Amino acid sequence: MPFAETEEFANVGILLYSPKQGFVDFKLAPIRFARVTDFFDDLDGALYSNALRSFADELERVRDFGRKMLGREQVNFFQEVTRYREGVMTFGETSSMLCDEPTIALETLFERYIGRSFATKEYREQQMVKVLRHELKTHVDNVRFKQQRLVADYVPVNMPLVACIGNITKVIKPIAFDQTRPLNLIEHGEQWISRVKRLIQAKTIKPEHMMFTVENPMTKDRNIIRAFNEVSNEMHDLGVNVTQFEDKKSIYSFASNLHENEPFELMN
Structure with missing residues (x-):
């Protein structure tokens, strides 16, 4: 296809x-x-x-x-x-x-x-990043989101979609919750929650300038749903933006919502 x-x-x-x-x-x-x-x-x-x-x-x-x-x-x-x-x-x-x-x-x-071609979270998340990069380029003017390594004190963290807004850094991280076991889902979510928490504590980013775009589990398994809800609550507790991957309107709004006195600067 x-x-x-x-x-x-x-x-x-x-x-x-x-x-x-x-x-x-x-x-x-x-x-x-x-x-x-x-x-x-x-x-x-x-x-x-x-x-x-x-x-x-x-x-x-x-x-x-x-x-x-x-x-x-x-x-x-x-x-x-x-x-x-x-x-x-x-x-x-x-x-x-x-x-x-x-x-x-x-x-x-x-x-x-x-x-299996769509089965791994790594592959799926790569495609989600590719989709958003293309869509942001098309629908959000004068902004370029690209992969960038951010540093939380001494810990480097690679983030897939980063843009500079003057001295502000905005970050979007797509996450696919398609794991088949509750523990795997929790570990994957908490891995990124921990990384973002470090970036926030180091004042590399502010919570309001971070967005998780999530793809919910497709299964109806109660334990998987329970694990997803737990991880979702932990994301919200960080004070960051959390939205559905399919909610492109909210993603575009986040990407293009500029501070009045701090215009976007394209990254070289």
Whole structure:
């Protein structure tokens, strides 16, 4: 699934065929897959879901037709099916593998390229930073947020989105709470709470000039939700701004809300 402006792609499915066995099947990401629409910061959710439904219908027809073929005939057929075409959904380069059970191979490939590609908090947070950097550049004039190392006394802290406002430093830190265990969620949140607390105590930043943009857990697990609420309360206790990652209006307002006598200065 391509994003034309940045030439980036998100994997949303696997199509697998075995000419020797006549096997053909596919697996696609869920219709409600927020991580894909968030990955492409201005991709409308309806566009993704509608495109995926249409693509699934097309692949069902391809699967039914391809299962009637064997050998070179099936190979030629799928070379044509996967040929590059302009569109919201496109096929990547085809590749081959050796396997005894195509059904198992399909699940393995799906987990590797779709399920796991958005699974780590580190990867997800990188995408959140990329989204915000692009959006801030587009929607907030005369401000440049960039990665910068801030120092709390003797402790350096790398922050992903930093801008200078005269002698004021504004910081935005996206956090994804997609951990599967309560302890992991708490440890991840408290790690950043501790870093920000150090910066505040060292007077490197003021609480009102710091913003956490958070992505809530998608699970309904009570213990995960309880852990998230605990971490969220600790963030608010710092006196910093805490908002949802999807609340772009509040983020833009924070980024562009200038002191009357202290205009933004672009960072070199």
